Amino acid sequence: MQGSTSVARACNDLLAGMAPQDRQMIWPDLHREELPARIYLERTGDRSEKIYFIESGVISLLETGDLREPIEVGLIGREGMVGASSLVTDLFPQRDSYVQVAGRALVITRSNLLRAARSSDKLLYYLLRYVQTQIAQMSLTVSASVRANVQVRLARKLLMYHDRVGIDDLPLTHENMSIMMGVRRASVTHAIHSLEGEGWIRAQRGLVTIRDRQGLEKYCGPFYGVAERRYDQIMNIQRPTRSDHLPRPSGAAGMSA
Amino acid sequence: MQGSTSVARACNDLLAGMAPQDRQMIWPDLHREELPARIYLERTGDRSEKIYFIESGVISLLETGDLREPIEVGLIGREGMVGASSLVTDLFPQRDSYVQVAGRALVITRSNLLRAARSSDKLLYYLLRYVQTQIAQMSLTVSASVRANVQVRLARKLLMYHDRVGIDDLPLTHENMSIMMGVRRASVTHAIHSLEGEGWIRAQRGLVTIRDRQGLEKYCGPFYGVAERRYDQIMNIQRPTRSDHLPRPSGAAGMSA
DNA sequence: CCTGAATTGTACGGTTTCGTACACAGTTTC
């Protein structure tokens, strides 16, 4: 790809959180790459030689199964990486990784990261912990898919995007969201209007703006926040408002602030 | 627990499929345990000191989130193990593991398996591959939860249970299934009747008997079989009727035969 | 055998979501 430059400082939480010696070990192998929207970082079954530590933008994990249209089963932003599973085993990707919101990433070759992980147990187990956070996210997505209605699921998804893009403007179309959620576009349009009517978001063509994050979180109830707290717990993140099992998601549950 | 005896021969696919030297290494540490129905092998957040290689019976992975009732997000039988994730990291279980169908398992302590995995990369990466199969299963569960109706989801679930119990009689109540699927009991009753009307199953009080597996598989369409083929692929299982992407699930897609 | 508990059958109005369709608005291309 293009846009490969040398690295100044990492904006990726996994890189920022790993042991300094591990970070220093892989540092020379990292190169920054731009991630334009609508490209695939990995395709199901196609070996990928690169692993991406996302610095900005949003990647969706898409599950196709044997169906025509895929479904979004996971989200990755600056809190995560793409390709962790191809690291721990010589396996082909099991899902598509699709750039929903353009951004950039620090990229390392699979062989380089694999070598590093084999030489440092600490690094390997650190990255494996991240895999567990993805499992947690997916598990809670199952729960929400079954129990929450379209409107709540949409709100949840917007919050998850908001956590990752960092700004309040989310470049998403109704069609976009409808495919990711596996519902009709008309259902998304209706849900968007409803959330807009409450004053929580503002919708324009191809753009959703978050205006009242707390309102959205409250509306989602138990369907937002659990995955985010688990991420913190698994990766040992300490946040100022660390309220363990209180109902109040406290606004700092994710990776936003 | 009770029922701990010495081991004669493993009926667990993971143990059967691992490298002989790895199996021999952990063999002395394994003890057989009976798994009575309705107990929990792991609870979310409670450290578990045991890891279970399931020989028979069915374990559900239950996700509670912050909700009152849990949802089944994964199934484990003789093809798998409970506690794999607490192996690769010193993490608490992130989900409940509940014995849906009684059976037995070969049990090893976490510290023993952890030591073995640290001394054998091959073993570690083998078990990590199994974790990937669980992710695949969960990912396809998301897909099915969003796109398939209750009747198809029920059929899919019955097939997955059938794969794991080995016999045609599944000890499940309607209430049981309704909780696992997150729907009304009445919805399950209706779906059961419908599947029964097609002659694919036979239902009695607390018991569902599979009578026409192929019929069920055909009815599920793309919602059954993909996860099972991925398991084979990830774990490098070779089966006689290995038809890669043909629509025919061929009856040997799972771990049944 | 009797009683209580567990399981299953069934009903009804209400809500959500679907499938499909068509009109309109904003953006890009030529």
Added chain:
DNA sequence: GAAACTGTGTACGAAACCGTACAATTCAGG
């Protein structure tokens, strides 16, 4: 500035599913 494309608003009947409720059946224990 006209055409083509993309994105959004809206409608309508049909289907799926829900919440709730209650009766009937089967099983387990005394």
